[in-house]
Amino acid sequence: MSTVLNGLYYSESHEWVKVEGNVAIVGITDYAQHALGNIVYVDMPEVDDEVAKEEDFGAVESTKAASDLISPVSGNVIEVNEALQDNPELINENAFENWIMKVEMSDASELEGLMDAAAYEAFCANEH
Amino acid sequence: MKYYDRLIFELSKEGRTGYSLPRNPWKQSTNDIPAELQRTTDTGLPQVDELGVVRHYTNLSNMNFGVDTGFYPLGSCTMKYNPKINEEMAGLNGFKNLHPLQPAETAQGALELYYELNRSLATITGMAECTLNPFAGAHGELTGLMIMRQYHLLRGDLKRTKVIVPDSAHGTNPASAAVCGLDVVEVKSRPDGTIDIESLRSVLDDTIAGIMMTNPNTLGLFETRILEIAKMVHDCGGLLYYDGANMNPLLGRCRPGDMGFDILHLNLHKTFSTPHGGGGPGAGAVGVAAHLTEYLPNPRVVRTADGRYEAVTGKDAIGQVSGFLGNYAVLQRAYTYILALGKEYIRYAGPLATLNANYIKEELKGDYKLPIDTLCKHEFVFDGLADTSTGVTTLDIAKRLLDYGYHAPTIYFPLLFHQSIMIEPTETESLETIDSFIAIMKKIAEEALTMPDELKTAPHNTPVRRLDETTAAKNPILTYTELKNQAE
Numbered sequence: 001m002s003t004v005l006n007g008l009y010y011s012e013s014h015e016w017v018k019v020e021g022n023v024a025i026v027g028i029t030d031y032a033q034h035a036l037g038n039i040v041y042v043d044m045p046e047v048d049d050e051v052a053k054e055e056d057f058g059a060v061e062s063t064k065a066a067s068d069l070i071s072p073v074s075g076n077v078i079e080v081n082e083a084l085q086d087n088p089e090l091i092n093e094n095a096f097e098n099w100i101m102k103v104e105m106s107d108a109s110e111l112e113g114l115m116d117a118a119a120y121e122a123f124c125a126n127e128h
Numbered sequence: 129m130k131y132y133d134r135l136i137f138e139l140s141k142e143g144r145t146g147y148s149l150p151r152n153p154w155k156q157s158t159n160d161i162p163a164e165l166q167r168t169t170d171t172g173l174p175q176v177d178e179l180g181v182v183r184h185y186t187n188l189s190n191m192n193f194g195v196d197t198g199f200y201p202l203g204s205c206t207m208k209y210n211p212k213i214n215e216e217m218a219g220l221n222g223f224k225n226l227h228p229l230q231p232a233e234t235a236q237g238a239l240e241l242y243y244e245l246n247r248s249l250a251t252i253t254g255m256a257e258c259t260l261n262p263f264a265g266a267h268g269e270l271t272g273l274m275i276m277r278q279y280h281l282l283r284g285d286l287k288r289t290k291v292i293v294p295d296s297a298h299g300t301n302p303a304s305a306a307v308c309g310l311d312v313v314e315v316k317s318r319p320d321g322t323i324d325i326e327s328l329r330s331v332l333d334d335t336i337a338g339i340m341m342t343n344p345n346t347l348g349l350f351e352t353r354i355l356e357i358a359k360m361v362h363d364c365g366g367l368l369y370y371d372g373a374n375m376n377p378l379l380g381r382c383r384p385g386d387m388g389f390d391i392l393h394l395n396l397h398k399t400f401s402t403p404h405g406g407g408g409p410g411a412g413a414v415g416v417a418a419h420l421t422e423y424l425p426n427p428r429v430v431r432t433a434d435g436r437y438e439a440v441t442g443k444d445a446i447g448q449v450s451g452f453l454g455n456y457a458v459l460q461r462a463y464t465y466i467l468a469l470g471k472e473y474i475r476y477a478g479p480l481a482t483l484n485a486n487y488i489k490e491e492l493k494g495d496y497k498l499p500i501d502t503l504c505k506h507e508f509v510f511d512g513l514a515d516t517s518t519g520v521t522t523l524d525i526a527k528r529l530l531d532y533g534y535h536a537p538t539i540y541f542p543l544l545f546h547q548s549i550m551i552e553p554t555e556t557e558s559l560e561t562i563d564s565f566i567a568i569m570k571k572i573a574e575e576a577l578t579m580p581d582e583l584k585t586a587p588h589n590t591p592v593r594r595l596d597e598t599t600a601a602k603n604p605i606l607t608y609t610e611l612k613n614q615a616e
Binding site for chain 2: 061063
């Protein structure tokens with residue numbers, strides 16, 4: 001019932017990445033927002049923060065649970081989605097439109113370890 | 129349940145009082161307090177007469193739900209009955225009128241109780257000594273981790289800054305580690321919630337201070353490879369911390385100390401029948417193995433050679449974690465519980481709690497989805513309804529239970545499943561109570577198919593209907609001042 005978009009990269013911890021040049025736009029998937037339920041807070045990094053692949057860069061809190069955000073790429077944060085500060089529920093409304101951070105990637109080859117839409121869809125089907 | 133939602137501030141009437149202060153026999157007056165320390169604005173305290181106060185709090189208490197009013201199957205919380213003899217013993221004059229600053233020679237009985245409870249808990253858990261000073265479970269965790277850190281620090285082993293926490297752990301574990309200044313390393317669980325040994329092996333090195341574990345784990349399953357895990361962690365130089373939230377099924381049957389744990393905390397308000405939900409206060413005793421006793425927080429209570437009791441401090445102690453000797457009145461209740469059951473009967477608490485949990489699980493597993501179908505210990509987890517075709521969720525089930533007069537179980541924890549319902553009946557419930565609960569759970573599963581909308585809008589028979597949790601989390605109004613400001 002959750003949506004998966006073609007043309008994006010996906011991580012096993014349910015983040016998506018959209019690549020524009022050397023910039024990775026990162027958010028959480030529709031599957032993740034469904035599982036979390038009503039999101040009440042997004043803890044985001046700050047501009048100029050260094051993020052590292054497979055390390056946490058923030059957290060999402062819902063009425064059910066708090067969950068770490070795991071960065072799918074390494075690099076420098078160049079922009080965060082300020083709108084989520086006051087309206088974290090935007091992610092529930094559209095998880096793919098409401099990105100969380102933009103990262104200037106330090107190693108674009110890290111994208112190779114991520115899944116494409118078809119692989120991610122199969123991955124979610126196997127999650128209990 | 130009668131609905132009552134007044135705040136005592138709303139009852140306030142200018143000039144109304146229910147007290148008169150005695151004449152001040154001392155010559156002090158507020159003029160003796162330096163001007164800069166004196167309040168210049170009105171305190172804004174409510175002005176209410178005695179009857180008004182009595183009615184207000186009685187009406188509020190009538191809306192309370194506790195073990196004394198109904199079944200409370202809150203997973204991981206061990207909401208067992210709190211026997212009234214506990215209250216009687218805590219109410220004895222000799223205890224009730226103690227002052228924490230009175231000389232030790234006038235409080236020997238109180239210190240003896242502390243010492244004896246300490247010995248009992250150490251024996252039950254297989255540890256060398258406990259501190260009973262921490263105020264609650266998470267406070268015990270922090271105390272235990274401070275002891276872990278002190279052990280490494282005083283050995284000059286400064287590299288050990290990481291604590292391993294399984295991803296199925298209670299949320300307080302990583303939180304306590306972070307508060308203690310340690311970094312958290314998460315290890316994955318296998319589908320049954322037990323630790324993935326290979327994933328654990330891969331993170332063990334000389335930066336590991338220790339591991340925090342619960343056994344039986346969050347799914348109520350015993351970690352059968354615990355001895356192997358203990359050896360691995362010890363071989364790398366780390367310590368094992370036992371979260372005592374799930375100690376109940378082990379009482380008098382097996383001991384964390386024998387499994388290889390070095391430090392543990394016990395929630396006296398869970399396992400040892402002191403008051404819990406509905407107000408606490410808690411008590412989080414911490415036990416340690418023999419090589420760690422010198423780090424226990426101050427003060428420790430010791431028995432001298434001539435049979436006297438003293439509160440002493442140690443130079444390698446982590447310091448003081450609470451005022452005096454913790455929530456002392458809670459300790460009296462826990463000690464009463466242990467003496468009332470004695471070593472002959474305390475060992476029946478676990479098997480009876482385990483029987484109750486397995487009975488409910490087996491009766492309901494056709495109606496609810498049981499992800500791990502095996503014998504459990506004191507609790508187990510369903511993953512929502514077996515038939516989810518009408519879209520009824522775990523939240524709806526929990527809310528519907530309120531309509532039928534039951535406290536809701538723990539929901540959406542553990543995170544291993546999307547629709548977790550965690551049920552822990554405890555040993556103190558009768559077969560009739562448990563059968564009634566099973567009947568209602570079956571009825572709810574049926575209602576989910578025949579009248580799903582009724583469930584999605586539940587509860588219907590409670591003082592308030594379904595709460596807006598999103599707004600409550602995003603925009604909490606926690607004081608009367610905030611409420612007034614919002615109204616204006």
